[in-house]
Amino acid sequence: MPAITNHLPTSELQALDAAHHMHPFTAGGELAAKGARVITRANGVFLHDSEGNEILDGMAGLWCVNIGYGRGELADVAARQMRELPYYNTFFQTTHVPAIALTQKIAELAPGDLNHVFFAGSGSEANDTNLRMVRTYWAIKGKPDKHIVISRKNAYHGSSVGSGSLGGMTAMHAQGGLPIPGIVHIDQPNWWAEGGSMSREEFGVSRAKQLEVAILEHGEDKVAAFIAEPIQGAGGVIIPPETYWPEIQRICDKYDILLIADEVICGFGRTGNWFGSQTLGIKPHIMTIAKGLSSGYQPIGGSIVCDEVAEVIGSGEFNHGYTYSGHPVAAAVALENLRILEEENVLDHVRDVAMPALHEMWHGLADHPLVGETTITGMMGSLALTPHKDSRAKFAMDAGTAGFMCRERCFANNLVMRHVYDRMVISPPLIITPDEIAEIGRRARTALDECYVQLKDGDMLKPAA
Numbered sequence: 001m002p003a004i005t006n007h008l009p010t011s012e013l014q015a016l017d018a019a020h021h022m023h024p025f026t027a028g029g030e031l032a033a034k035g036a037r038v039i040t041r042a043n044g045v046f047l048h049d050s051e052g053n054e055i056l057d058g059m060a061g062l063w064c065v066n067i068g069y070g071r072g073e074l075a076d077v078a079a080r081q082m083r084e085l086p087y088y089n090t091f092f093q094t095t096h097v098p099a100i101a102l103t104q105k106i107a108e109l110a111p112g113d114l115n116h117v118f119f120a121g122s123g124s125e126a127n128d129t130n131l132r133m134v135r136t137y138w139a140i141k142g143k144p145d146k147h148i149v150i151s152r153k154n155a156y157h158g159s160s161v162g163s164g165s166l167g168g169m170t171a172m173h174a175q176g177g178l179p180i181p182g183i184v185h186i187d188q189p190n191w192w193a194e195g196g197s198m199s200r201e202e203f204g205v206s207r208a209k210q211l212e213v214a215i216l217e218h219g220e221d222k223v224a225a226f227i228a229e230p231i232q233g234a235g236g237v238i239i240p241p242e243t244y245w246p247e248i249q250r251i252c253d254k255y256d257i258l259l260i261a262d263e264v265i266c267g268f269g270r271t272g273n274w275f276g277s278q279t280l281g282i283k284p285h286i287m288t289i290a291k292g293l294s295s296g297y298q299p300i301g302g303s304i305v306c307d308e309v310a311e312v313i314g315s316g317e318f319n320h321g322y323t324y325s326g327h328p329v330a331a332a333v334a335l336e337n338l339r340i341l342e343e344e345n346v347l348d349h350v351r352d353v354a355m356p357a358l359h360e361m362w363h364g365l366a367d368h369p370l371v372g373e374t375t376i377t378g379m380m381g382s383l384a385l386t387p388h389k390d391s392r393a394k395f396a397m398d399a400g401t402a403g404f405m406c407r408e409r410c411f412a413n414n415l416v417m418r419h420v421y422d423r424m425v426i427s428p429p430l431i432i433t434p435d436e437i438a439e440i441g442r443r444a445r446t447a448l449d450e451c452y453v454q455l456k457d458g459d460m461l462k463p464a465a
């Protein structure tokens with residue numbers, strides 16, 4: 001198919017972008033000087049840019065395009081819904097068919113008694129909802145002081161003031177007065193970077209025990225909830241040791257702390273089950289959802305809430321909501337996305353076809369001289385770049401320098417992989433085929449080879465002291 005040419009030349013688009021468009025998580029001046037990559041269209045697992053390149057999207061956009069690009073059914077549903085009812089709110093004792101149908105479907109898919117959905121426009125908004133909901137829950141139960149939410153360093157829960165505070169990203173906390181009060185961060189279960197001489201198993205338990213220490217330090221009567229991603233995504237796909245979650249669950253149960261599983265990435269098939277909580281054996285009271293809920297075709301997020309919490313919250317007026325809570329077009333598109341996931345047996349494809357191929361390819365990169373550990377669960381994996389495998393050494397230069405170089409080599413080879421500091425991350429569309437996975441493997445290895453040569457030539461393969 002020829003490149004679509006009914007747009008301005010790339011250089012003019014880049015100049016306009018630089019003049020008017022402020023990009024998220026970007027050094028604007030630096031990007032303006034360089035010029036942004038312009039993506040024009042996409043199909044399946046491939047992106048096309050304004051220069052005619054075909055780029056393999058190893059990240060499913062931002063971890064969200066689970067069914068792949070170009071599914072016309074979602075466009076048709078959106079157009080139909082816009083003609084029927086483009087907007088109405090769900091405030092003021094009102095509802096509409098798409099919101100009803102989607103909540104019913106989500107309740108059916110969610111485990112246990114997670115039967116209620118509060119809609120938001122995004123994952124950030126949903127976690128803001130959760131923060132207010134858990135505090136309101138305890139206040140209604142006569143414990144207004146039970147308000148602290150415990151989270152983890154290097155967690156990602158969104159970028160609004162509330163969700164950014166819940167998250168544990170130091171670079172985000174450094175700007176704009178975050179975190180807000182009442183949020184406590186314990187260490188993350190990142191064995192590769194922080195495990196020292198402990199075994200993975202010992203380390204998992206010791207990191208989980210920090211939750212107990214924090215609860216006892218602040219007092220059980222002060223702690224409302226613990227929030228965590230089943231597997232940290234934006235933190236670099238940190239897969240916790242197997243000993244971690246059982247211990248966390250035990251502690252939450254023992255001290256009567258609500259457990260919020262942030263399923264924004266893990267939900268809707270990413271880990272091989274409908275939810276990451278099922279893969280990791282977690283029983284949360286609330287799940288945050290977004291991204292894969294609509295495969296990114298429409299902005300929508302929400303909180304899936306268990307019977308008990310929903311009942312308590314429903315006993316009074318919850319003074320909270322968004323204009324676009326349960327937006328009919330977004331809800332209809334999400335429902336169509338879930339229909340495709342179910343009727344096309346995408347989870348079976350993940351478990352039986354894509355996952356085995358992806359794991360084999362990914363672990364196959366472990367013999368590369370630049371690669372430390374390779375870890376992967378379901379369709380989300382990461383690998384650590386290191387100047388010295390055996391000692392799990394970090395680079396002497398600034399963290400993220402090697403990762404950035406590797407990401408640039410990936411782009412140069414028409415592959416999107418993300419870097420989080422010096423970890424390379426992969427999270428492709430769930431519908432990816434074994435041939436496409438093999439192609440990711442070839443491009444990734446070429447990128448790693450080129451990065452290795454660059455680092456070597458620049459005398460940058462030095463371990464930190």
Ligand SMILES: *Cc1c(COP(=O)(O)O)cnc(C)c1O
Nearest residue numbers: 122123124156157158264265290
């Ligand atoms: C992306 C993400 C969010 C934030 O979602 P937005 O839709 O970007 O607001 C929250 N939690 C996790 C785990 C995420 O990956």
